[in-house]
Amino acid sequence: xxxxxxxxxxxxxxxxxxxxxxxxxxxxxxxxxxxxxxxxxxxxxxxxxxxxxxxxxxxxxxxxxxxxxxxxxxxxxxxxxxxxxxxxxxxxxxxxxxxxxxxxxxxxxxxxxxxxxxxxxxxxxxxxxxxxxxxxxxxxxxxxxxxxxxxxxxxxxxxxxxxxxxxxxxxxxxxxxxxxxxxxxxxxxxxxxxxxxxxxxxxxxxxxxxxxxxxxxxxxxxxxxxxxxxxxxxxxxxxxxxxxxxxxxxxxxxxxxxxxxxxxxxxxxxxxxxxxxxxxxxxxxxxxxxxxx
Amino acid sequence: xxxxxxxxxxxxxxxxxxxxxxxxxxxxxxxxxxxxxxxxxxxxxxxxxxxxxxxxxxxxxxxxxxxxxxxxxxxxxxxxxxxxxxxxxxxxxxxxxxxxxxxxxxxxxxxxxxxxxxxxxxxxxxxxxxxxxxxxxxxxxxxxxxxxxxxxxxxxxxxxxxxxxxxxxxxxxxxxxxxxxxxxxxxxxxxxxxxxxxxxxxxxxxxxxxxxxxxxxxxxxxxxxxxxxxxxxxxx
Numbered sequence: 218x219x220x221x222x223x224x225x226x227x228x229x230x231x232x233x234x235x236x237x238x239x240x241x242x243x244x245x246x247x248x249x250x251x252x253x254x255x256x257x258x259x260x261x262x263x264x265x266x267x268x269x270x271x272x273x274x275x276x277x278x279x280x281x282x283x284x285x286x287x288x289x290x291x292x293x294x295x296x297x298x299x300x301x302x303x304x305x306x307x308x309x310x311x312x313x314x315x316x317x318x319x320x321x322x323x324x325x326x327x328x329x330x331x332x333x334x335x336x337x338x339x340x341x342x343x344x345x346x347x348x349x350x351x352x353x354x355x356x357x358x359x360x361x362x363x364x365x366x367x368x369x370x371x372x373x374x375x376x377x378x379x380x381x382x383x384x385x386x387x388x389x390x391x392x393x394x395x396x397x398x399x400x401x402x403x404x405x406x407x408x409x410x411x412x413x414x415x416x417x418x419x420x421x422x423x424x425x426x427x428x429x430x431x432x433x434x435x436x437x438x439x440x441x442x443x444x445x446x447x448x449x450x451x452x453x454x455x456x457x458x459x460x461x462x463x464x465x466x467x468x469x470x471x472x473x474x475x476x477x478x479x480x481x482x483x484x485x486x487x488x489x490x491x492x493x494x495x496x497x498x499x500x501x502x503x504x505x506x507x508x509x510x
Numbered sequence: 511x512x513x514x515x516x517x518x519x520x521x522x523x524x525x526x527x528x529x530x531x532x533x534x535x536x537x538x539x540x541x542x543x544x545x546x547x548x549x550x551x552x553x554x555x556x557x558x559x560x561x562x563x564x565x566x567x568x569x570x571x572x573x574x575x576x577x578x579x580x581x582x583x584x585x586x587x588x589x590x591x592x593x594x595x596x597x598x599x600x601x602x603x604x605x606x607x608x609x610x611x612x613x614x615x616x617x618x619x620x621x622x623x624x625x626x627x628x629x630x631x632x633x634x635x636x637x638x639x640x641x642x643x644x645x646x647x648x649x650x651x652x653x654x655x656x657x658x659x660x661x662x663x664x665x666x667x668x669x670x671x672x673x674x675x676x677x678x679x680x681x682x683x684x685x686x687x688x689x690x691x692x693x694x695x696x697x698x699x700x701x702x703x704x705x706x707x708x709x710x711x712x713x714x715x716x717x718x719x720x721x722x723x724x725x726x727x728x729x730x731x732x733x734x735x736x737x738x739x740x741x742x743x744x745x746x
Contacts, residue, residue: 221621420599425588426616
């Protein structure tokens with residue numbers, strides 16, 4: 218490649234780019250909107266997954282002992298729990314402490330002084346390492362000798378786990394749909410610019426330019442559209458993250474959302490890559506269709 | 511240089527443009543293709559530069575079996591050919607120089623060769639002094655000369671012209687005809703499809719006549735109308 222060739226090629230790309238400003242803006246706008254939607258989706262998904270994990274982390278299993286359970290049984294249960302690798306922590310809560318905690322939690326709305334004897338059983342408070350293991354651990358503990366009943370937020374655990382699975386499954390489908398729709402719109406936009414230059418393409422073919430050579434400027438154009446669109450989208454997303462997200466966090470204090478649930482650099486890289494891929498793919502398809510006829 | 515054997519061309523819409531055509535054109539020949547509109551002159555040229563693909567028959571252009579040519583080899587074929595059209599097909603947003611250079615640049619030619627070759631062909635067609643002008647600033651004859659310069663810039667052995675004087679007045683027609691003749695004298699094989707009786711009759715070169723997709727006559731020094739010179743009128 219000599220410098221004259223490079224200059225000619227860049228000149229052609231630039232000329233095409235500036236000649237169809239309106240269409241370029243359309244393509245860039247389409248990429249930007251797609252990437253904003255995709256970025257929003259990825260961000261919210263990460264935030265929800267994060268919040269869900271936090272909720273799950275807080276879930277503990279209460280294993281109530283039978284009223285006639287012996288101290289030896291309690292010790293055996295404690296020993297078993299400590300040895301189980303799935304268990305993060307296990308704490309023995311004697312009935313006296315349980316009553317004190319109950320008193321503190323109800324803040325005097327129940328007059329415990331009226332009780333002639335402590336109705337609460339002893340219990341173990343168990344935390345697991347992985348939210349997925351809440352149910353299996355609970356099932357194991359229930360079978361231990363001396364254990365009367367095992368209580369944990371069954372419904373919440375089941376729902377959060379199901380939500381996570383759905384988000385993962387729907388996520389991939391949605392992303393593919395986003396990229397597909399954007400590629401179609403952009404390929405139509407680029408097809409318009411190809412159509413606007415059909416004379417030029419016909420002449421290039423006539424004098425023996427190869428299809429690859431004819432394609433190249435259009436691919437470059439799509440690539441530039443994709444990158445610019447992604448950058449615009451990133452700017453919008455960063456703006457929204459800086460202004461709207463904190464307000465949302467304030468407005469929803471009971472949802473445990475993190476300020477930044479994803480690694481911004483990784484997300485940015487993913488989005489720019491997607492934008493570029495959309496641009497290149499779309500222009501490749503639209504020029505290809507034209508060259509084949 | 512060009513050889514057709516039993517060539518037929520049927521378009522997808524069922525129109526039979528050429529029917530069992532055989533033709534030999536030697537190196538350095540000058541050949542007119544004449545006939546009414548729709549008799550297959552343009553179709554024949556289109557087959558040679560592989561804009562259309564023959565339905566049957568064998569086509570050889572400069573040693574290349576065009577009828578068997580794979581799609582990705584078409585650019586290579588076209589670099590052996592120059593093609594000129596009635597409507598010039600110049601790019602209006604490029605100067606004459608850029609239009610001519612374009613044909614080299616898009617085939618990946620080295621800038622050094624472009625700088626050497628473009629002035630040479632512009633000089634040949636007599637447009638050196640207008641190389642910085644845009645097509646719209648030129649007369650029809652000058653535009654056609656620019657188009658011919660573009661067709662010649664890659665040093666093709668064959669120049670195909672489809673109604674090259676169709677849009678030109680008699681003066682420009684004469685100029686273009688003289689230019690084609692000059693190009694032919696330098697050794698380039700020239701094939702001209704034309705309606706222009708005056709051009710054919712003045713040149714007295716080989717005339718191949720097409721009627722309804724078939725070659726009806728092939729004369730070494732022919733006239734536009736069979737056996738008639740300029741100024742004579744067909745009765746009826």
